Amino acid sequence: MNQPNAEAPLGGADAMIAMNHVEKWYGEFKALTDINLAVRKGERIVLCGPSGSGKSTLIRCINHLEGYQKGEIRVGGTKLGDDAKTIDAVRREVGMVFQHFNLFPHLSVLQNCMLAPMRSLGVSKAEAEATARQLLGRVKILEQAEKYPAQLSGGQQQRVAIARALCMRPKVMLFDEPTSALDPEMVKEVLDTMIALAEEGMTMICVTHEMGFARQVANRVIFMASGAIVEEAPPEEFFGNPRHERTRRFLGEILHKH
Amino acid sequence: MNYTLDFTPVIEGMPALLMACLGTFGLALGGMALAIVIGVGGVILRDSKIAPVRWLVKAFVELIRNTPFLVQIFFIYFALPLAGVRLDPTPTAIIALGINGGAYAIEIIRGGVQSIGKGQIEAGLALGLHKAQVFRLIVLKPALRAIFPSLTSQFVLLTLTTSVASAISAYELTSVAQRIESDSFRSFEVYGTITLFYLVISWVMMRFFAAISTRYFSYPVK
Numbered sequence A: 001m002n003q004p005n006a007e008a009p010l011g012g013a014d015a016m017i018a019m020n021h022v023e024k025w026y027g028e029f030k031a032l033t034d035i036n037l038a039v040r041k042g043e044r045i046v047l048c049g050p051s052g053s054g055k056s057t058l059i060r061c062i063n064h065l066e067g068y069q070k071g072e073i074r075v076g077g078t079k080l081g082d083d084a085k086t087i088d089a090v091r092r093e094v095g096m097v098f099q100h101f102n103l104f105p106h107l108s109v110l111q112n113c114m115l116a117p118m119r120s121l122g123v124s125k126a127e128a129e130a131t132a133r134q135l136l137g138r139v140k141i142l143e144q145a146e147k148y149p150a151q152l153s154g155g156q157q158q159r160v161a162i163a164r165a166l167c168m169r170p171k172v173m174l175f176d177e178p179t180s181a182l183d184p185e186m187v188k189e190v191l192d193t194m195i196a197l198a199e200e201g202m203t204m205i206c207v208t209h210e211m212g213f214a215r216q217v218a219n220r221v222i223f224m225a226s227g228a229i230v231e232e233a234p235p236e237e238f239f240g241n242p243r244h245e246r247t248r249r250f251l252g253e254i255l256h257k258h
Numbered sequence B: 001m002n003y004t005l006d007f008t009p010v011i012e013g014m015p016a017l018l019m020a021c022l023g024t025f026g027l028a029l030g031g032m033a034l035a036i037v038i039g040v041g042g043v044i045l046r047d048s049k050i051a052p053v054r055w056l057v058k059a060f061v062e063l064i065r066n067t068p069f070l071v072q073i074f075f076i077y078f079a080l081p082l083a084g085v086r087l088d089p090t091p092t093a094i095i096a097l098g099i100n101g102g103a104y105a106i107e108i109i110r111g112g113v114q115s116i117g118k119g120q121i122e123a124g125l126a127l128g129l130h131k132a133q134v135f136r137l138i139v140l141k142p143a144l145r146a147i148f149p150s151l152t153s154q155f156v157l158l159t160l161t162t163s164v165a166s167a168i169s170a171y172e173l174t175s176v177a178q179r180i181e182s183d184s185f186r187s188f189e190v191y192g193t194i195t196l197f198y199l200v201i202s203w204v205m206m207r208f209f210a211a212i213s214t215r216y217f218s219y220p221v222k
């Protein structure tokens, strides 16, 4: 796996995602403070931190599910503004997987995967179906293609959600605690899917507390607290020699739990 | 109690009564179609970015839901001509029914839309769909499913309310019945008969809606 280059210039030529001095408020409440983050093509970032530290807010700013008030976010060279045009451009390149899957209940698994390519990219029905079947095969759930979300287990639903996002052929995938809503026995199937995706070279930002996954897959692990990035290091260093007291405390708590 | 039943006028008037059922259906269908348009449009405008638009929709809903239907239909039929808008009884009745049903539909549909989790909308947006597409392709069907029982009973109510249009002599079942009754003085027989007619109409509609529900809203949910 690539060695991370912590010195990568922010917003440099090979930055897939660049966040420069990003600040976000929810009304009076400051949710993100001076976020600087550059993610290169093919890089895999794990984002962790206590609940309420701003992890979701950070990744939701990248595809503009949340707006931000200060700084700059670039995705694949597009500067993310407040206008529909750049937001559209960015959303077509960035896939997102949610904690609660958010599959569309009234559409079959196959239709879930075909909807956005057809309606957003204007792909033909035949092509959308071929892509959907291919990617459902890749997450090993093709045999459930005609079923509805409610007929699947949580782990299966999350794998469909991953396939659905991949059907847009994104350049980046964002994961917001994709395994936290799952029964323990289903966590592995989803993590395995994510690992396979990482091995294929997908650029990924994963909010997760699965530290085994972080060790195995991440180029860098980022620890957030109170809306700021506290520590950022390759996994060996992050787990072996955390520099900040808050990181140590956090790791102590969650490694103890697992 | 010395009333002898005599159904002769009803039997003689039967073809006219049956034809009038078509008039009732026409008013009901027109009213429902308009109510759906107003309902869906109103829900979209109800959450418009422009504040006065939101207020207008809210005011409309309050106005319609807190005034009698008979007054509304009289207003359109008798008062609007003073402002230069003159409509025949049938279009008047359809518009009044559509406006009235639409005001209720806005609130009902809105409840359905609000029952759809934020996560559904976010998933659609994250997939690159526009707000309007998210509404049409993702929110609408599950929302309609959630409210289908209340929306359809509102529609049955709207259908029965067509009888109020007899007050402006629109062509429908009650006004035809009134005419037969005033010619024959057979109130019990005439109104008893159309009571049964309305009962059958309601029942047929409910079966029809139930069939739609099984056809379109039978996807499994947890």
Ligand SMILES: Nc1ncnc2c1ncn2[C@@H]1O[C@H](COP(=O)(O)OP(=O)(O)O)[C@@H](O)[C@H]1O
Binding pocket: A026, A029, A031, A049, A050, A051, A052, A053, A054, A055, A056, A057, A058
């Ligand atoms: N829509 C919102 N409105 C107001 N405050 C919010 C909103 N979303 C999140 N917050 C607040 O922002 C902070 C960060 O939230 P979040 O990014 O969800 O944290 P995390 O994902 O790390 O648990 C929390 O304090 C949360 O209460």
Ligand SMILES: [Mg+2]
Binding pocket: A055, A056, A057, A176, A177
């Ligand atoms: Mg979160």
